[in-house]
Amino acid sequence: MNKIIEKTKIWFSISLVVILIGVGFMMFKGLNYGIDFKGGTQITVQMNQDFVKGDVDKIIDEFAAGKYSSKVINDGEELEIVIQEGVLDETQVSSLIGKITEKYSLEDGSYQTETIGATVGKELQNNAFLVVIVASIGMLIYISIRFEFSFAMAAIIALLHDILVTLAVYAVLGIQINTPFIAAILTIVGYSINDTIVVFDRIRENRKKHLKASPAEVANMSIKACITRSINTSITTLITITCLFIFVPAIRPFSLPLIIGIASGAYSSIFIASPLWVIFKNAKAKKKAKISNGVA
Numbered sequence: 319m320n321k322i323i324e325k326t327k328i329w330f331s332i333s334l335v336v337i338l339i340g341v342g343f344m345m346f347k348g349l350n351y352g353i354d355f356k357g358g359t360q361i362t363v364q365m366n367q368d369f370v371k372g373d374v375d376k377i378i379d380e381f382a383a384g385k386y387s388s389k390v391i392n393d394g395e396e397l398e399i400v401i402q403e404g405v406l407d408e409t410q411v412s413s414l415i416g417k418i419t420e421k422y423s424l425e426d427g428s429y430q431t432e433t434i435g436a437t438v439g440k441e442l443q444n445n446a447f448l449v450v451i452v453a454s455i456g457m458l459i460y461i462s463i464r465f466e467f468s469f470a471m472a473a474i475i476a477l478l479h480d481i482l483v484t485l486a487v488y489a490v491l492g493i494q495i496n497t498p499f500i501a502a503i504l505t506i507v508g509y510s511i512n513d514t515i516v517v518f519d520r521i522r523e524n525r526k527k528h529l530k531a532s533p534a535e536v537a538n539m540s541i542k543a544c545i546t547r548s549i550n551t552s553i554t555t556l557i558t559i560t561c562l563f564i565f566v567p568a569i570r571p572f573s574l575p576l577i578i579g580i581a582s583g584a585y586s587s588i589f590i591a592s593p594l595w596v597i598f599k600n601a602k603a604k605k606k607a608k609i610s611n612g613v614a
Contacts, residue, residue: 321538322537322538322541322542322588322589322592322593323534323537323538323541323592323593323596324534324538326593326596326597329589329590329593330590330593333479333483333585333586333589333590336483336486337479337482337483337486339486339490340482340483340485340486340487340489340490341482341486341489343486343489343490344485344486344489347489347492348489349485349488349489349495350488350492350493350494350495351494351495352387352402352494352495352496353386353387353400353401353402353403353434353496354442354496354497355440355442355443355495355496356402356403357402357403357433357434358386358400358401358402358403358405358433358434359400359401359403359406359411359431359432359433359434360398360399360400360431360432360433360434361398361399361400361401361411361414361415361429361430361431362391362396362397362398362399362429362430362431362432363396363397363398363399363415363418363424363428363429364395364396364424364428364429365394365395365396365397365422365424365428366395366428367422368394369397369422371388371390371397373421374388374397374399374418375388377414377417377418377421378399378401378414380417381401381406381410381413381414382401382402382405382406382414384494385401385402385405386399386400386401386402386405387399387400387496388400400434403434411431415429415431442497442500443500446500446503446504449504450481450503450504450507453504453507454474454477454507457470457473457474457477457511458470458471458473458474461473461515461518465518465522468595468598468599468602469518469521469522469595471594471598472514472518472590472591472592472594472595472598473511473514473515473518473591475590475591475594476510476514476583476586476587476590476591476594477507477510477511477514477586479582479586479590480506480507480510480579480582480583480586481503481506481507481579483578483579483582484503484506484575484578484579484582487578488575488578493574494571496571497571498569498571498572498575499571499572499575501572502571502572502573502574502575502576502579503575503579505576505579506575506576506579506580506582506583509555509579509580509583510579510580510582510583510586510587513548513551513552513583513584513587514583514586514587514591516544516547516548516587517540517541517544517548517587517588517591517592518591518592518595520540520543520544521536521537521540521592521595523540524536524539524540524543533595533596533599533600533603534596534600537592537593537595537596540592541588541592545588548584548587548588549584551584552580552581552583552584555580556577556580556581559573559576559577559580560573560577563577
């Protein structure tokens, strides 16, 4: 672990391969957008009795497995089912409702159906993209003031790396993307930048202590000093979120991207952000040397 920077090409190649594979899947296969983005049919069933949601889900699986979402609302009195657009026609929707009604002996008119458009999903995508851009600009300004511009650029690129890696995994595995995914991405951005700042803070300290050391040497000693802390922190967080993923199925759409993003963030803070800072510093030094030689 003493020569992280010297192996920059390896770290960059690993990330590049993952991202390019993901981009390829996104271009030719596309992302698996869920109901929140595609729209669909919403069915609200007034149960008015104790029931096991999993039993109802088994019935829905017969008609639209993997293409719906369901949740209990109004203190357990109603069940809301949203099925992706184009999955079921009117006859199949009626058959689904009939089967639920028959199983739970529901009265006529105990359900409502409504068509949900994808306009809200499009607006959500645009707003999420805008939030990430605004947050990135804000962080770019803050880190430039608190540290320097080269640190800021390296941090923002590392953030972009984490988002692209998470999207790549979702694209390759065909995992559905819904509203919780957007919330998870924004959480990943905050977590990843925090991890990166810890490393950068150590680099800044070591630059003051070792004035004659090269950027690569400073980065290596800084990474060595905080890599154990970063790994331990990330592992602890991942253990907690993995337990949530396993034992709390209801929040899996949120916890799964967090697992991917936090793992990627731990990697990028050490193996992407720090080498990028070294590249930027070396490029700046070469530019100054050329200007000095030109003046001379």
